[in-house]
Amino acid sequence: MIKNILIKAAILGCVGIVLGAFGAHALKAVLTPEQLASFNTGVRYQIIHAVVLLFLFLIVEKFELKQFKLAANFIFFGVILFSGSIYILTLKNILAIDALKFAGPITPIGGLLMIFGWLFIFIGAGKLKK
Numbered sequence: 001m002i003k004n005i006l007i008k009a010a011i012l013g014c015v016g017i018v019l020g021a022f023g024a025h026a027l028k029a030v031l032t033p034e035q036l037a038s039f040n041t042g043v044r045y046q047i048i049h050a051v052v053l054l055f056l057f058l059i060v061e062k063f064e065l066k067q068f069k070l071a072a073n074f075i076f077f078g079v080i081l082f083s084g085s086i087y088i089l090t091l092k093n094i095l096a097i098d099a100l101k102f103a104g105p106i107t108p109i110g111g112l113l114m115i116f117g118w119l120f121i122f123i124g125a126g127k128l129k130k
Contacts, residue, residue, distance in 0.1 A: 002060050005069075008076040009053035016046035019087065035090050042086035049079045049114065056121070067124030075117035082110025 020043040027036060056072045085106040092100035 002057065002064075005053055005057040005060060005072045008072065009050050009057060012046050012050035012053065012076070012079055016043055016050055016083075019043050020047070030094060031090065038086055039090040042083035042090070045114075046079050046083040049075050052117075059124075063124070063128060065124045065127055067120045067127065071117045071120035071124065073117075074113045074120060078110045078113030078115075078117055080110065081106050082114060085110060 023039045052075060053072055056068055060068045085103040088100050088103040
């Protein structure tokens with residue numbers, strides 16, 4: 001489980017950098033400023049939470065509390081749903097696939113999972129001994 005947190009952090013970080021570069025270069029010419037800002041929001045949340053997962057990896061390695069492990073899973077899957085749905089919604093017109101509008105309700109679910117992740121970090125911190 002501990003190794004999986006590091007792998008998840010690496011995946012989010014790597015894909016986030018690739019998508020950030022893609023947005024800055026390839027999408028700048030085809031998206032409106034509002035769409036590009038939305039896409040960048042997905043990238044920003046993804047990169048920030050990749051770093052959070054790196055810290056959780058270190059914390060879990062030292063303390064091995066289940067709350068921190070749960071936090072890592074909530075954060076990872078929250079980012080997938082949150083940022084992923086933002087990417088889909090931003091690119092649906094370019095991809096010309098109208099069925100992609102289903103992703104709209106997924107964004108807040110991803111956000112809620114990330115909030116749960118942060119709450120489990122809080123709960124785990126409360127269980128730590130000095």
